[in-house]
Every structure is written in structure tokens, then in C-alpha cells.
Amino acid sequence: xxxxxxxxxxLNVNGIPHQLLVEPRKTLADVLRDDLGLTGTKLGxxxxxxxxxxxxxxxxxxxxxxxxAVQAQGPEITTVEGLASDGELDHIQKAFAExxxxxxxxxxxxxxxxxxxxxxxxxxxxxEQICEGMNGNLCRCTGYQNIIKSTAAAAKAxx
Amino acid sequence: xxPPPFKYHACRTIDEAVGILDSDPDGSKVLAGGQxxxxxxxxxxxxxxxxxxxxxxxxxxxxxxxxxxxAIGAGTRQYVVxxxxxxxxxxxxxxxxxxxxxHSQIRNRGTVVGSICHADPAAEMPAxxxxxGGEVTAHSAAGTxxxxxxxxxxxxxxxxxxxxxxxTQVKFDIPSGxxxxxxxxxxxxxxxxxxxxxxxxxxxxxxxxxxxxxxxxGGGATPLRMTAAEQLxxxxxxxxxxxxxxxxxxxxxxxxxxxxxxxxxSADYRRHVAGLxxxxxxxxxxxxxxxxx
Numbered sequence: 001x002x003x004x005x006x007x008x009x010x011l012n013v014n015g016i017p018h019q020l021l022v023e024p025r026k027t028l029a030d031v032l033r034d035d036l037g038l039t040g041t042k043l044g045x046x047x048x049x050x051x052x053x054x055x056x057x058x059x060x061x062x063x064x065x066x067x068x069a070v071q072a073q074g075p076e077i078t079t080v081e082g083l084a085s086d087g088e089l090d091h092i093q094k095a096f097a098e099x100x101x102x103x104x105x106x107x108x109x110x111x112x113x114x115x116x117x118x119x120x121x122x123x124x125x126x127x128e129q130i131c132e133g134m135n136g137n138l139c140r141c142t143g144y145q146n147i148i149k150s151t152a153a154a155a156k157a158x159x
Numbered sequence: 160x161x162p163p164p165f166k167y168h169a170c171r172t173i174d175e176a177v178g179i180l181d182s183d184p185d186g187s188k189v190l191a192g193g194q195x196x197x198x199x200x201x202x203x204x205x206x207x208x209x210x211x212x213x214x215x216x217x218x219x220x221x222x223x224x225x226x227x228x229x230a231i232g233a234g235t236r237q238y239v240v241x242x243x244x245x246x247x248x249x250x251x252x253x254x255x256x257x258x259x260x261x262h263s264q265i266r267n268r269g270t271v272v273g274s275i276c277h278a279d280p281a282a283e284m285p286a287x288x289x290x291x292g293g294e295v296t297a298h299s300a301a302g303t304x305x306x307x308x309x310x311x312x313x314x315x316x317x318x319x320x321x322x323x324x325x326x327t328q329v330k331f332d333i334p335s336g337x338x339x340x341x342x343x344x345x346x347x348x349x350x351x352x353x354x355x356x357x358x359x360x361x362x363x364x365x366x367x368x369x370x371x372x373x374x375x376x377g378g379g380a381t382p383l384r385m386t387a388a389e390q391l392x393x394x395x396x397x398x399x400x401x402x403x404x405x406x407x408x409x410x411x412x413x414x415x416x417x418x419x420x421x422x423x424x425s426a427d428y429r430r431h432v433a434g435l436x437x438x439x440x441x442x443x444x445x446x447x448x449x450x451x452x
Contacts, residue, residue, distance in 0.1 A: 007167075024167030024210070027197075046161055047198035051264065060238075060267040066197040067268065070167055071214060114264065135349055136262025 010073050013038065014082030020069075028072045029053040029064035032079060040080035040109045044138070051137030054110040055079050061117035061136075080109035083116070092116060092154040101150030103141035110137050115151050125155055162200035165210045173218070173298055176211050176325055181300035184322035187211055191233055194261060194269035195277040211325075219327060222246055228293060228330045233273070237266035249333045250291060252340040252358060256283045259342075262350040272329050275311075278318045278381070281352040283344070285312060286376035289384060290358040292332040297324040312381035336362040336369060339447030341440040344377075345432055347423060353377040354424045355416075355432045359440035363448045366396050373440055375433050378416030387411035388437050397445050408441055409434035 006021045013036060020035050029046075032038045032055070044050035046065045053064040056078035083090045089097065092115050102108040111134065118133035119125070125133065130151045139147060170176040180187050186208035190196055199205045213219060219234035224245045231240060240246060241257040260266055260274065260283050274284035275295065289312065294305040297320060306319050313319055320326065344356030355377040362370040371393050373385040388408040392400055418429035 023164070025162045025164055025200075027161065027201075030161075047201050048194060048261075048265065051262070054264055057267075061264045062267050063194075063264050065161075065201065066193055066265075068167070068193075068197075070169070071193075071212065118263070132349060133263065136264050 007070065009069050011036075011069065011077060012075070013077045014079060015076075022069055024068055024070045026069050027065050028055070028067045028069045028077070031069035032064060032077075038079050038081050042106055042109055044106070049138070050107075050110075051114065052107055052110040054113040054137065056113055056117060059117065059120060061114050078113070078116075080112055083112060091157045092119070092151075095154035095157055096147075096150040099150040099153050100146045101143070102147075103139075103143045107137055107139045107141075111139070111147055115154060119151070119155055119158065123155060123158065125152070127152065161203075162197075163203055163206040165200075165207055167210050167212065169212045169215055171215055173213075173216060173325065173327060176213055176216065177298050177300055177323075179209055179211050180323045180325060183209055187322075189213060189276075189325055191273040192236065192269035193273075194265045195273065195279070213325065221328075224249060226333070227335075228332050230328050230330050231271050232328050233270060233326055235270060235272070237261075237269045237271055237274070238263070240271050241266060250331055252291070252342050252360065253287060253331070255340075255342045256287045256358065259283050259344055259346070259350065259353075259356075265350075272326050275329055276318060276320065276326050278312055278316050279352070280312075280315055280379060280381050281354075281356075281377040283342075283353070283356065283358075283376065286356065286358045286374045286382040287342075288329065288331065289382045290360055290372045290374040291334070292372070293330040295326045295329050297321075297326050299324045309384075315380040334360055334362050334370070336364055337448045338362040338370075339444035339449070341443040341447070343436055343439065345436075355418070355429045355436065357433075357436035357440045359437075359444045361392070361441065361444035361448055363397060363445075366398060368392050368395050368397060368400070368445075371441075371444075373412070373437055375412060375416050375436070378418045378429055378433050380417070383416060385412045385415050385433075385437055387415060388441075392441055397448070400441065400445060405438045405441060409438040412437035 011018045042052040044052035048063045048066045055064045058075040188207040190212045219232040221232040223230040341359040344353035359373045371389040376382040388411040413430045413434035416433040418426040
């Protein structure tokens with residue numbers, strides 16, 4: 001088995017540049033959580049099924065458990081910690097809070113990041129489009145109805 | 160830390176990637192979008208010594224629409240292919256099939272070529288490749304060769320590729336004549352792997368079926384061409400393809416698949432669905448080809 005040695009990785013997360021020494025086998029999700037302390041990004045299945053680790057890479061939603069940190073050098077990475085500004089929740093976070101879009105909250109960061117990318121491309125979605133756009137994220141509380149409602153409310157609030 | 164240790168190579172050229180593969184063919188894996196490989200690594204089902212990352216090879220990121228084929232580079236992401244209007248205008252089945260590949264987050268990273276090379280028998284892109292026909296271009300230290308779609312898939316997750324080869328692009332043939340298409344899959348959740356699915360292209364010359372390609376995926380160790388069903392309708396007049404002929408095509412398809420039982424569905428159910436989807440694929444493809452069916 002090959003020994004993997006650490007290498008310097010430069011990441012731009014929520015507008016802040018970081019220089020880190022990590023093993024190439026470390027996923028972006030693990031580096032965000034363990035090395036940068038950004039534990040808002042959750043890990044569920046760690047093989048790309050549940051969506052809890054969804055973050056934005058240059059505005060596109062991706063699974064942070066299926067990308068190595070060493071591959072994420074260059075683009076702008078956005079995590080759930082990057083959404084609120086000056087302690088003020090953004091309009092999607094507010095819509096989730098106001099519409100009971102979360103129960104235990106574990107899937108919420110992934111849901112929020114997916115909703116961000118989805119609404120950026122579909123500013124006036126139908127309910128069907130929301131269901132399809134959000135279906136890569138699992139909610140173990142099964143609170144899907146209010147997640148769909150929250151996403152619709154966020155679209156309305158952005159108008 | 161999920162995956163076992165590996166040496167990471169961010170390759171800038173095809174030659175560089177081919178060189179690493181050639182130095183250790185059995186201990187190396189090519190990393191493109193990573194949406195199939197990284198789960199395998201995270202679950203420690205594979206432990207390559209070398210990970211050959213081809214994401215930074217710029218020449219691999221392209222979609223080229225030619226008169227008779229479309230070439231897609233090994234670095235081109237599924238979401239880019241999905242949104243290509245130029246490709247859609249000549250091969251509309253691709254966009255429909257891609258909308259079923261994983262979820263949007265997967266398609267933002269995953270590549271069309273990677274999905275074909277991974278050769279999951281229940282995946283959409285291998286079935287599309289087999290249906291539309293075409294070839295992959297494979298590079299190794301020994302040179303370049305092409306492998307046709309009919310010779311590419313060998314078994315479950317197994318292709319005709321050698322361990323020291325890298326696929327740099329796939330070509331999809333563009334059908335000639337008036338061609339209708341169909342895609343459908345039965346899955347527990349939109350975006351999940353199919354319990355069973357169908358891809359079809361049916362071409363007409365006048366009122367006669369000149370060419371039929373029907374592929375069932377999720378029904379065996381590879382995507383499977385329904386050649387008996389294809390032969391039944393090829394040469395038939397579209398207006399004659401009705402109840403009796405469709406029933407026979409469905410029976411042929413049910414007999415041609417080699418499904419197994421799993422927690423999602425029984426083999427018998429899959430055989431039933433194979434017939435149903437084949438019948439529907441023929442009917443709807445003929446409609447789309449612009450003939451009353």
C-alpha cells in the first residue's frame with residue numbers, strides 16, 4: 001500500500017483563503033470539519049447518497065464527501081457558515097425557520113446549500129421542480145413537506 | 160479518514176496520466192468526476208496505490224457535434240452535456256437520460272465518460288451508449304485504439320478496457336432518417352439506480368422501420384440489447400405495429416433479460432417490467448418518429 005504524505009492545500013472558503021497541510025485522501029468534507037472547524041457541513045452516508053455534506057463550489061452544489069480537498073483548490077467554496085452576514089440569516093435560512101423546514105436539523109445545512117444552487121438556476125420554480133431539485137438530500141425526520149414549502153417561500157421572498 | 164492512503168497525481172497531460180498508469184497498471188485508478196470511484200474508496204472496496212486525477216487536463220473538456228456523431232471528452236461534466244442545446248438537437252435522448260443520473264449534485268461533478276467506464280449495469284449512460292452506438296477512444300503507452308459500443312461492456316463493472324488504458328472521449332452516433340426515441344426507468348426514487356429501465360431509438364424510412372435499437376438496463380450483468388424484439392419490428396410498417404407485434408416484442412424482451420432478485424425487486428418483476436417497457440418504448444418511439452403507431 002502506498003504511503004500518502006501530507007501536502008499543502010490552498011482553499012478559499014466563504015471568502016477566506018486558507019493554507020493547510022493535509023493528506024490527499026482527505027475529503028473536502030473532512031477538511032472543512034476537522035481542519036477548519038466548520039462543522040456546519042454534516043456527514044451522513046459518506047458515499048454520496050444522503051446529501052448532508054452538500055456545499056457550493058463556484059456556486060454549484062456538490063457532495064463534499066466525494067471530492068478530495070486537494071481537488072478543491074482554486075474555486076470559491078461556500079458552506080452553511082457563509083450564508084448569514086453580520087448575524088443576520090439569509091432569505092433561504094429565514095424561510096426554513098419560518099416554515100418549520102427543519103426538525104432535528106441534521107440535514108438542514110445540506111438542504112440550504114442545495115436550495116441555494118437550485119433557486120439560483122430556477123428563481124420561480126413549480127412545486128414539481130422543487131421536488132426534483134431537492135431530491136438529492138435525505139431528511140431522516142421525513143420533514144419533506146415543510147422543506148418543499150420553505151424552498152417555495154424562499155423563492156417568493158427573493159422576488 | 161475514509162479512503163486508504165494513495166499517491167495523488169494531478170496530471171496536466173494525457174501522456175503524464177498514461178505514463179503513471181503504465182508504470183503500475185494494476186495499482187492505479189483514473190479519477191475523473193469521482194462520483195463512482197470515491198464511494199468505492201470511502202467504503203474501502205478498492206485501495207489503489209496511485210490515483211491519476213485527469214480533471215486538470217484541459218483537452219479532455221469538450222463537446223463536439225459533427226454531422227454523423229457527437230464527441231464528448233472524458234473531463235466533460237454531466238451537467239454540461241445535459242445543458243448542451245446543440246447536442247440536444249441531434250440526440251434528445253441524452254438529456255432525458257441524464258436527468259435520471261444521480262442527483263444534481265452528482266451531475267455537477269460526474270462525467271459521461273466516467274459513468275460509461277464504470278459500467279454499472281443499472282446505470283443510464285452505459286445503456287445510452289449501447290443504444291445510440293459509437294465508440295470510445297482509449298490511450299495507453301502502446302498507443303491509441305477505439306472500442307465499439309457493442310464490444311465495450313463485458314460484465315458487471317467490467318469493460319474491454321485494459322488496466323493501463325485511459326478513455327479520452329466517447330463518440331455517440333447520430334441516427335439518420337426520421338428517428339424517434341424513448342427513455343424510461345423504474346426506480347424507488349428519482350435519481351436512484353434503476354430497478355429496470357429502457358432506452359430506444361427507432362428510425363423510419365417512409366412508413367417502414369429501417370432500424371430499431373432497444374436496450375434494457377438493470378436486467379443483467381451489462382446493459383442488454385433486445386435484439387429479438389428489434390428484429391421483430393425492423394422492416395415492419397409502422398401502421399402494422401400494434402397489439403400482436405407489440406405483445407411478441409414484449410415476450411421476447413422478458414425472455415432476453417437476465418435479472419436477479421434483490422431487496423428492491425424480484426427477478427420475475429424485472430422480467431415483467433422489461434416486457435412492459437419494451438412495448439412502451441416501441442410505441443412512443445414510433446410516435447416521436449412522426450408516424451401514427
